[in-house]
Amino acid sequence: MFALTVSKSALLGTLITLSLATTACGQQSPKQTTPAATSAQLVGFTTATLPIEGMSCGSCVSNVKQTLKGLYGISTVAVSLEQRTATVAYDPQKVKPEQIQAAVNAKGYKAGALTTVTGK
Ligand SMILES: [Cu+2]
Numbered sequence: 039m040f041a042l043t044v045s046k047s048a049l050l051g052t053l054i055t056l057s058l059a060t061t062a063c064g065q066q067s068p069k070q071t072t073p074a075a076t077s078a079q080l081v082g083f084t085t086a087t088l089p090i091e092g093m094s095c096g097s098c099v100s101n102v103k104q105t106l107k108g109l110y111g112i113s114t115v116a117v118s119l120e121q122r123t124a125t126v127a128y129d130p131q132k133v134k135p136e137q138i139q140a141a142v143n144a145k146g147y148k149a150g151a152l153t154t155v156t157g158k
Pocket residue numbers: 093094095096097098099
């Protein structure tokens with residue numbers, strides 16, 4: 039008897055740890071409007087910011103940037119070392135916020151929850 043069960047462990051894997059520490063370490067929240075570079079409104083895309091802990095230099099920034107750019111469904115990426123945040127434009131039909139966080143975490147950084155700037 040062949041029980042061919044398609045395991046959804048891949049999907050579950052991205053969802054397991056939402057218990058990320060939500061306590062931001064004293065960083066001033068950037069409540070200003072996003073810079074012009076990332077404000078190109080792409081139809082169907084959501085722009086969101088996520089805090090990232092563990093970045094200490096320029097190569098961390100490019101590492102995070104390349105990681106995010108390599109994700110399916112991500113359009114633009116901007117990473118700020120000073121603010122310890124990444125701003126991404128993503129297609130919510132193609133990639134979930136949890137997957138974006140998980141990709142950053144897999145590189146050894148600690149990504150917090152996404153905050154939507156524009157879109158849904
Ligand atoms: Cu570094």
